Amino acid sequence: AQSVAQPEDQVNVAEGNPLTVKCTYSVSGNPYLFWYVQYPNRGLQFLLKYITGDNLVKGSYGFEAEFNKSQTSFHLKKPSALVSDSALYFCAVSRRGGAQKLVFGQGTRLTINP
Amino acid sequence: DAGITQSPRHKVTETGTPVTLRCHQTENHRYMYWYRQDPGHGLRLIHYSYGVKDTDKGEVSDGYSVSRSKTEDFLLTLESATSSQTSVYFCAISAPGTSPDEQYFGPGTRLTVT
Numbered sequence: 001a002q003s004v005a006q007p008e009d010q011v012n013v014a015e016g017n018p019l020t021v022k023c024t025y026s027v028s029g030n031p032y033l034f035w036y037v038q039y040p041n042r043g044l045q046f047l048l049k050y051i052t053g054d055n056l057v058k059g060s061y062g063f064e065a066e067f068n069k070s071q072t073s074f075h076l077k078k079p080s081a082l083v084s085d086s087a088l089y090f091c092a093v094s095r096r097g098g099a100q101k102l103v104f105g106q107g108t109r110l111t112i113n114p
Numbered sequence: 115d116a117g118i119t120q121s122p123r124h125k126v127t128e129t130g131t132p133v134t135l136r137c138h139q140t141e142n143h144r145y146m147y148w149y150r151q152d153p154g155h156g157l158r159l160i161h162y163s164y165g166v167k168d169t170d171k172g173e174v175s176d177g178y179s180v181s182r183s184k185t186e187d188f189l190l191t192l193e194s195a196t197s198s199q200t201s202v203y204f205c206a207i208s209a210p211g212t213s214p215d216e217q218y219f220g221p222g223t224r225l226t227v228t
């Protein structure tokens with residue numbers, strides 16, 4: 001069975017500092033990995049995905065994520081946080097092929113303090 | 115929200131009553147999904163569809179049924195609502211040509227079962 005863990009329910013970062021939101025996964029084979037963001041009272045928005053190849057994936061709004069196969073992790077990062085980055089972030093995994101049945105982590109609330 | 119609408123946006127209903135939620139897309143995408151979002155659980159897949167009249171179960175399908183008679187509409191039905199089905203329900207569609215498909219989410223329906 002597939003599973004995703006986001007070990008931190010909440011992350012607080014000062015504006016301008018680097019941020020990291022952690023994600024680890026458990027899935028057989030080579031998965032697809034995703035990050036989504038949810039702003040208040042909105043649906044989720046796609047940020048970035050890992051397919052294969054380069055372990056550092058760049059996405060929307062200056063975010064990037066680092067895939068580490070040996071540690072089964074896919075941490076989300078940004079070099080310099082903005083107050084507008086405050087939101088709920090979800091890591092997700094799916095198997096390759098067919099319908100993309102996403103399995104989500106429980107979410108991490110990111111708060112950027114001015 | 116990528117041509118996806120959900121109706122109703124909010125609903126309060128009593129235990130034991132049937133409820134149908136509608137997802138409508140204008141993108142003509144093949145894949146459609148229903149998720150529920152609960153605190154501490156992230157999003158969990160209820161059912162998905164890979165074409166007209168083609169549907170399959172997800173992770174938490176008990177107590178739910180779906181139908182897709184047209185490409186643009188995907189209906190989620192709670193045959194007899196229970197308090198445990200109080201949740202926020204999101205519909206999603208897969209964007210073609212972005213392998214693996216990126217999912218685009220609707221604005222959500224907040225359902226309260228009293």
